Amino acid sequence: MYRYDEADQQIVEERARQFRGQVERRLDGRLSEEEFRPLRLQNGLYLQLHAYMLRVAIPYGLLSATQLRQLAHIARTYDRGYGHFTTRQNLQFNWPTLTDTPAILDALASVQMHAIQTSGNCVRNVTSDPFAGVAADEIVDPRPYCEFLRQWSTFHPEFAHLPRKFKIAVTGATVDRAAIAVHDIGLRIRKDEAGRIGFEYFAGGGQGRTPVLAEKLRDFLEEADLLAYTEAVLRIYNELGRRDNKYKARIKVLIKEMGSAEFRRRVEAEFETTRHDPALRLDPEALARMKAHFVPPDYATLPDGQTALQAGRLGKDRAYARWLASNLAPHRVPGYAIVQLSLKSETLPPGDVTADQMDAIADLAERHGFGRILVTHRQNLVLPDVRIDALRQVHAALEGLGFATPNVDRVTDIIACPGLDYCDLANARSIPVAQSIQQTLADADRVHDLGPLTLNISGCINACGHHHVGNIGILGIDKQGEEFYQLTLGGSARDDASVGKVLGRALTAEEIPGAVERILATYAVLRSGADEAFLAVVRRVGLGPFKEAVYADHS
Amino acid sequence: MRIIRDRRIVEDTFVHLDEHAPVPSGVGVVLPWSRWLAERASLADRGAPVGVRVAATIDLATLVEALSSLAVVAIEIPKFTDGRAYSLARRLRGEAGFSGELRAVGDVLRDQLLFLSRCGFDAFELAPGRSLEDALEAFGDHERHYQSSADRTRPLWTRPSPG
Amino acid sequence: MSEPVRSTVHVLTGQRLTDGVIVYRTAEGAWSESFWDGERVDAPTVRDARVAHEQAAQRLIITGIYALEVGLTAQGAPVLSMRERLRAEGASAARVRLGYPP
Numbered sequence: 037m038y039r040y041d042e043a044d045q046q047i048v049e050e051r052a053r054q055f056r057g058q059v060e061r062r063l064d065g066r067l068s069e070e071e072f073r074p075l076r077l078q079n080g081l082y083l084q085l086h087a088y089m090l091r092v093a094i095p096y097g098l099l100s101a102t103q104l105r106q107l108a109h110i111a112r113t114y115d116r117g118y119g120h121f122t123t124r125q126n127l128q129f130n131w132p133t134l135t136d137t138p139a140i141l142d143a144l145a146s147v148q149m150h151a152i153q154t155s156g157n158c159v160r161n162v163t164s165d166p167f168a169g170v171a172a173d174e175i176v177d178p179r180p181y182c183e184f185l186r187q188w189s190t191f192h193p194e195f196a197h198l199p200r201k202f203k204i205a206v207t208g209a210t211v212d213r214a215a216i217a218v219h220d221i222g223l224r225i226r227k228d229e230a231g232r233i234g235f236e237y238f239a240g241g242g243q244g245r246t247p248v249l250a251e252k253l254r255d256f257l258e259e260a261d262l263l264a265y266t267e268a269v270l271r272i273y274n275e276l277g278r279r280d281n282k283y284k285a286r287i288k289v290l291i292k293e294m295g296s297a298e299f300r301r302r303v304e305a306e307f308e309t310t311r312h313d314p315a316l317r318l319d320p321e322a323l324a325r326m327k328a329h330f331v332p333p334d335y336a337t338l339p340d341g342q343t344a345l346q347a348g349r350l351g352k353d354r355a356y357a358r359w360l361a362s363n364l365a366p367h368r369v370p371g372y373a374i375v376q377l378s379l380k381s382e383t384l385p386p387g388d389v390t391a392d393q394m395d396a397i398a399d400l401a402e403r404h405g406f407g408r409i410l411v412t413h414r415q416n417l418v419l420p421d422v423r424i425d426a427l428r429q430v431h432a433a434l435e436g437l438g439f440a441t442p443n444v445d446r447v448t449d450i451i452a453c454p455g456l457d458y459c460d461l462a463n464a465r466s467i468p469v470a471q472s473i474q475q476t477l478a479d480a481d482r483v484h485d486l487g488p489l490t491l492n493i494s495g496c497i498n499a500c501g502h503h504h505v506g507n508i509g510i511l512g513i514d515k516q517g518e519e520f521y522q523l524t525l526g527g528s529a530r531d532d533a534s535v536g537k538v539l540g541r542a543l544t545a546e547e548i549p550g551a552v553e554r555i556l557a558t559y560a561v562l563r564s565g566a567d568e569a570f571l572a573v574v575r576r577v578g579l580g581p582f583k584e585a586v587y588a589d590h591s
Numbered sequence: 592m593r594i595i596r597d598r599r600i601v602e603d604t605f606v607h608l609d610e611h612a613p614v615p616s617g618v619g620v621v622l623p624w625s626r627w628l629a630e631r632a633s634l635a636d637r638g639a640p641v642g643v644r645v646a647a648t649i650d651l652a653t654l655v656e657a658l659s660s661l662a663v664v665a666i667e668i669p670k671f672t673d674g675r676a677y678s679l680a681r682r683l684r685g686e687a688g689f690s691g692e693l694r695a696v697g698d699v700l701r702d703q704l705l706f707l708s709r710c711g712f713d714a715f716e717l718a719p720g721r722s723l724e725d726a727l728e729a730f731g732d733h734e735r736h737y738q739s740s741a742d743r744t745r746p747l748w749t750r751p752s753p754g
Numbered sequence: 755m756s757e758p759v760r761s762t763v764h765v766l767t768g769q770r771l772t773d774g775v776i777v778y779r780t781a782e783g784a785w786s787e788s789f790w791d792g793e794r795v796d797a798p799t800v801r802d803a804r805v806a807h808e809q810a811a812q813r814l815i816i817t818g819i820y821a822l823e824v825g826l827t828a829q830g831a832p833v834l835s836m837r838e839r840l841r842a843e844g845a846s847a848a849r850v851r852l853g854y855p856p
């Protein structure tokens with residue numbers, strides 16, 4: 037992974053010092069709350085429903101064991117013993133005080149971490165494929181480009197006060213696991229016939245109030261031009277994005293209102309200037325140096341292990357067999373597997389991990405791998421380099437920790453934003469809804485049999501829980517101070533990205549598990565065979581039968 | 592009035608005029624852009640520097656055409672969270688090659704000074720009631736920067752690897 | 755559903771600047787962590803003046819001060835929005851509900 041030298045280190049230390057000064061000036065009155073708010077947000081510090089919340093950046097979801105232990109230490113010392121992994125591959129502490137925050141930043145800086153630009157109207161933490169560097173279907177490792185984007189955007193002086201927040205996602209694999217279609221900028225790395233690296237460049241996607249899939253700006257942008265082109269996109273957006281209405285301020289609205297042809301024309305014109313700027317062009321030496329940070333670790337030469345995997349999948353140990361089938365992903369190196377830890381069980385809110393669990397995961401990552409942990413946008417964790425011959429051991433260890441629920445990408449692998457239990461903007465709670473669905477779907481065989489299915493819950497239209505792109509989406513709404521939930525079906529965040537459609541009138545929290553049950557039962561009847569996935573059925577038959585199942589006996 | 596120029600507190604040498612105030616002689620003046628457009632001919636040969644006060648939304652081409660006769664371009668920042676002035680400054684320092692004074696006026700606060708200066712501003716009229724002494728510290732908040740801007744620092748990713 | 759609301763009063767609330775803890779303004783002008791200690795204000799003019807006054811006076815101590823709406827049933831029981839109910843229950847209650855020790 038990327039290792040700081042003294043320059044990077046100086047930057048995060050300067051930041052911690054700067055923020056300490058800002059807190060002091062807020063407390064002595066030199067800064068008003070109105071002036072302080074954007075400053076603390078640019079440092080990931082929110083004032084939430086019950087307390088402050090600090091969002092720590094995990095660049096492109098990659099953590100070292102040392103960093104995870106430090107997060108555990110911070111959770112114990114300054115918070116209440118746990119942290120929450122988010123849909124943007126970050127970690128949130130839910131109970132820090134304002135006065136402790138500078139010390140937390142120091143603690144983060146000591147392990148090459150920070151909270152820079154994890155909120156605010158700026159370029160946010162870059163997200164990527166959670167299997168970056170290890171996926172069997174990877175064409176090009178996205179991490180060096182993510183790191184270039186991280187460095188370029190960190191304290192970019194021109195883009196600290198954009199019309200609205202700005203999110204970039206990068207994938208380098210055949211299958212898009214980074215949801216690039218719903219980001220302000222989405223990049224798919226490709227190789228042309230000559231083997232040269234470039235980017236299929238998308239812009240203007242987003243979720244929130246008006247979900248939009250991104251438009252393509254370029255089929256193939258040369259590797260060296262990544263920053264020059266991105267600077268052009270950002271400059272046009274900074275100058276022309278709407279600032280009169282916060283709900284119309286994202287780049288997706290600018291592109292819609294201006295038309296993608298005109299937007300592209302302006303970006304290309306600007307790019308004519310930026311591409312000649314030597315400070316933006318990535319020369320071969322810089323590219324090589326960055327890539328050297330991400331060379332593969334020393335893998336052992338192993339037999340491919342496929343027979344053992346096969347045997348395990350067919351074996352008598354059902355729990356292990358199901359786990360192998362759903363929580364594993366193919367690794368690019370023979371004899372290794374990518375293991376996903378399900379943070380979705382009946383015991384903790386989705387995405388929550390206690391300090392002790394963090395320590396234990398860090399130990400596992402060192403014992404079974406190269407001390408790396410990845411965070412997925414579905415709020416799970418990944419041990420990227422587990423030897424196939426150690427899978428039984430790892431499974432046992434994860435069972436002990438409660439992270440072996442065999443449900444990754446299944447209906448109970450629920451994404452849920454913090455919702456009204458924590459979030460100041462929420463209309464309704466998300467976590468209890470996720471938990472009640474978990475409880476009604478406790479039968480592991482049934483969950484397994486239902487196949488791949490995403491269920492995403494957001495507590496308000498800001499869509500942090502990605503409800504628009506869930507196969508089943510649940511959105512919390514407020515009706516006269518009471519919580520209601522709207523169901524959508526047919527969303528997808530993958531290569532076939534789509535936005536879900538509203539099923540019917542909103543339901544109460546108590547009605548939701550039953551409604552989900554009926555939707556699943558309807559699917560089970562309608563599917564043509566075990567391999568017709570839920571999304572395929574919804575696309576084939578439309579919403580009609582599901583609507584009937586949910587509302588017929590009620591309305 | 593005291594302002595910050597080139598990272599020092601100095602007395603402002605320019606007189607700021609509204610749409611109607613008579614133009615004094617022998618002293619630098621800064622006028623609203625609309626007035627400058629109307630009176631540009633008579634202002635050209637008065638023998639003292641002239642500057643304009645513009646909104647960040649000004650048409651760039653028209654401003655660029657005028658730059659050669661301007662000693663100061665003062666860009667209004669209506670609200671400190673409005674980032675348009677930063678891009679305008681970069682354009683003026685970059686492709687337009689403006690080397691006169693670029694002054695930030697309006698809601699100009701301490702915590703934005705460093706980024707404004709990196710984008711090309713070299714003079715700052717702080718919002719009313721703000722301490723200039725406090726504000727000067729802002730330039731020391733960060734010594735190192737990853738990327739380049741109008742300040743032409745060398746991007747950190749171009750540094751040779753340490754070993 | 756709860757009983758019908760007969761009248762509406764307001765309680766001033768905000769969050770402590772240093773730690774974000776929710777507080778309510780008492781009749782004595784102090785700030786308490788308990789909703790039940792909060793003074794209920796009737797007249798809109800008094801409420802608005804008090805919010806403005808406290809926002810200025812508490813600038814360095816309490817942030818985000820506003821008047822929260824409290825519905826009252828015929829028996830005088832308070833009826834709150836879901837959001838205000840969760841705030842009034844407090845952070846410890848939130849943690850317990852989520853499955854963590856207080």
Ligand code: SF4
Nearest residue numbers: 453459462495496500
């Ligand atoms: S979706 Fe709404 S409720 Fe959920 S975390 Fe985002 S802003 Fe908060």
